[in-house]
Amino acid sequence: MDVELIGLTKRYGAAIAVDGIDLKVPSGAYCCLLGPSGCGKTTTLRMIGGHERASAGDVVIGPKAVGDAAPAERGTAMMFQSYALFPHLDARDNVAFSLKMRGIGKAERRAKAMAMLDLVQMSHLAGRLPSQLSGGQQQRMALARALVTGPKVLLLDEPLSALDPFLRVRMRVELKRIQTELGLTFIHVTHSQEEAMALSDLVVVMQAGRIEQAADPRTVFERPATAFVARFIGGHNVIRVPDGLVAVRADRMRLGAEAGPAALPARVVAVEYQGTSVHVGLDADGLERSPESPAALTAILSDADFAARPVGLGDTIPVGWDASAAHRLDA
């Protein structure tokens, strides 16, 4: 089912957590709400799920506005950050919990729970308590619990953040597989741009309670709408030119002889070898540098290019970019 947010707003006293956002998530899409902590992405998710009351605006799920409807009446299910599994119930009873709340008989709900545990390859651990399971297994259990009532929209609050990096990548694939198999709408909150890029059909970049850009991942990366988006998704240099700001992908920067006529002389302040590529950090006069980044500009060279023309710390080289690689930013 598609999900539409209309002027959705959340105020806590004078503070505005979510500032009148409009968004349409098509049915069956994998949508990631991406942004730094405190940007309002989790509050938005919780308003969609009915765990937070909207101060203004509305959430429309499928054909009807859900307004103040209880979570279970919306056709949504939520997978909580760190899962919120019931510690006193084993995997099967955790999954069967919502069926029990609906008054479904023991045999039937247990059979359904086992089917769900099968889907996430957990049926052999049905008798274990959450504390007896690893992080990845708890995550699968939480997923099964969220899916057992057949929701049309699944809301995931930082589902992968509690896992170690290796498992995170694996569970990412699994989430995508299940989403495709069941054809559900997934709305997934994350602060990892890598996760958002890998999973989503629709990336919604948020900051300070507003949507900075909502588009497919490729558009967000190729044509970031704002300087914030360009910086947050990474891989871009945001450069002030005489008539405004442009974003240039770090791998489109040109060094040395290729830099072209408009090149700036720049000082090499960092060289990081990354295997297939080398990241070169550069500082130049007249370029502002944000306090958290190590250099004003980053150029990503393929390892072969770097090997052909190596640079070292302290070198001064010309740096420039193709005019076609510069993408104009709104603000």
Next chain:
Amino acid sequence: MSGLTFPLPPVGRGRGGGGADGTAPLDPDPPPPPAPPHKEEESRVAPFRPRRSLAYLQAAPLALVFLIFLVIPLVLTGIVSLWEYNEYAIIPALTLQNYADLFDGCLSADLCTTLRTYLSTVKFVVLTLAITLPLGFAIAYFLAFHIRSGTVRMGLFLLCTIPFWTSNVIRMISWIPLLGRNGLINDTLRALGLIRQPIEGLLYSDFAVVLAFVHLDTVFMIVPIFNSLARIDRRLIEAARDAGASGAQILWNVILPLTKPGIAIGTIFVTTLVMGDFVTVGVMGGQQIASVGKVIQVQMAYLQFPAAAANAMVLLAAVLLMILGLTRMIDLRREL
């Protein structure tokens, strides 16, 4: 240089190790061993764990206190319970006569005195539990879930301890002007014309005894239950609501099961307090109601120490049995 060999920590059997060489194992997220998996961290640092004797040394001071003030007095009581006595003297000789006296006639059809006394005491335990448990749970629930400010919560906790701001005797004497024949309640009801004759059962009755127990012991129910409630992750309640649970269903299916340890501890507190009481039953019952503690106190007053000791041993056994039954229902060690 050959002396420089360090004991290497055992190679971790942690998961994910197979991925290091780029060949992902078929199941890189294998189930942990059946033993609680979080122990894994400990075994990894095992070679550096201090020796066992140190742990015993650390436990020694408390063990010593328990030995001197609990174990030795208990053993002495046990020994004295086996001594003979007459009107004038206690004779250190082994006999089971004290226990035989205690259960004299208990095998006949009529209930013997001891059994009737125990039944009366257990009745107070049951009545007190029946009131303090729901009451304590309700108060603890309110403190844990509805009070958001720590200062207010602390203030309300202090209010719960008001019954302890004065001595037990004064506290119980203070009931008399309230509950007595010409006390505040009877006078008020008479002045309002609701009753002609004063209600007799307010003071010196089962009602008065239970009232005093509830007044005194509810806080022992509140604190452990509050502790259990405070440890419940609020997201569990949200998750239950997300699953469509109503308020009552959340209470029954999530909150109560997770509060079981607190309820068990509170129940143990109240049970032991009521079982061993002799002052409250004496004063509030007008010295007319039997209780095990009261019997022991009377025997002590008549210097029948061996009989009192035998009674005490039986009481101890009875209370331990009740606690054992309780821990059978709730596995405290697993829950804590």
